[in-house]
Amino acid sequence: xxxxxxxxPSLSVQEGRISILNCDYTNSMFxxxxxxxxxxxxxxxxxxxISSIKDKNEDGRFTVFLNKSAKHxxxxxxxxxxxxxxxxxxxxxxRDDKIIFGKGTRLHILP
Amino acid sequence: xxxVTQTPKHLITATGQRVTLRCSPRSGDLSVYWYxxxxxxxxxxxxxxxxGEERAKGNILERFxxxxxxxxxxxxxxxxxxxxxxxxxxxxxxxxxxxxxxFGEGSWLTVV
Numbered sequence: 001x002x003x004x005x006x007x008x009p010s011l012s013v014q015e016g017r018i019s020i021l022n023c024d025y026t027n028s029m030f031x032x033x034x035x036x037x038x039x040x041x042x043x044x045x046x047x048x049x050i051s052s053i054k055d056k057n058e059d060g061r062f063t064v065f066l067n068k069s070a071k072h073x074x075x076x077x078x079x080x081x082x083x084x085x086x087x088x089x090x091x092x093x094x095r096d097d098k099i100i101f102g103k104g105t106r107l108h109i110l111p
Numbered sequence: 112x113x114x115v116t117q118t119p120k121h122l123i124t125a126t127g128q129r130v131t132l133r134c135s136p137r138s139g140d141l142s143v144y145w146y147x148x149x150x151x152x153x154x155x156x157x158x159x160x161x162x163g164e165e166r167a168k169g170n171i172l173e174r175f176x177x178x179x180x181x182x183x184x185x186x187x188x189x190x191x192x193x194x195x196x197x198x199x200x201x202x203x204x205x206x207x208x209x210x211x212x213x214f215g216e217g218s219w220l221t222v223v
């Protein structure tokens with residue numbers, strides 16, 4: 001039972017263009033969402049988060065959008081840079097004290 | 112450097128054995144989470160401790176157990192190891208509540 005789904009295992013984007021990573025969730029009780037970036041042989045690093053009371057949060061090149069009615073969130077990276085090539089994990093948390101992660105999307109930034 | 116320290120970084124052991132993975136959270140963080148990442152799998156939530164008490168359990172096998180000590184460090188004990196337990200085990204910490212969690216670099220466990 002996957003409560004957090006990242007349906008695209010991989011994504012390739014030209015350098016300088018926008019990268020859009022998508023995430024869907026099934027549990028309407030989730031009220032905090034996070035995105036993490038992971039390089040090989042390293043732990044995931046926090047990128048950006050959003051509370052369920054908001055529909056957008058921006059931090060530099062990274063913007064997360066939340067559509068509660070669709071149970072969908074997305075991460076936009078503009079402009080995409082070579083160093084953005086990594087695996088991106090979407091995560092959701094609720095007051096059950098669990099933080100559930102998706103399976104990740106591997107982003108390739110093409111020169 | 113996230114401030115979360117995990118030891119050992121790498122471990123190779125035989126089937127049927129028992130191992131202990133250790134995690135020191137960031138200074139001041141009361142919550143510790145454990146995750147398992149197997150090949151082609153995402154981060155599977157195992158267990159969450161807050162200030163020494165178990166707060167939530169995920170897909171943690173009965174052969175696995177964890178605890179958080181008064182100094183807030185945590186240990187994940189894996190026993191009767193099987194080949195399928197080979198994975199990267201991550202610890203993460205946070206101050207508590209709905210907050211960002213910060214990951215350690217993981218402990219690579221290989222069961223042969």
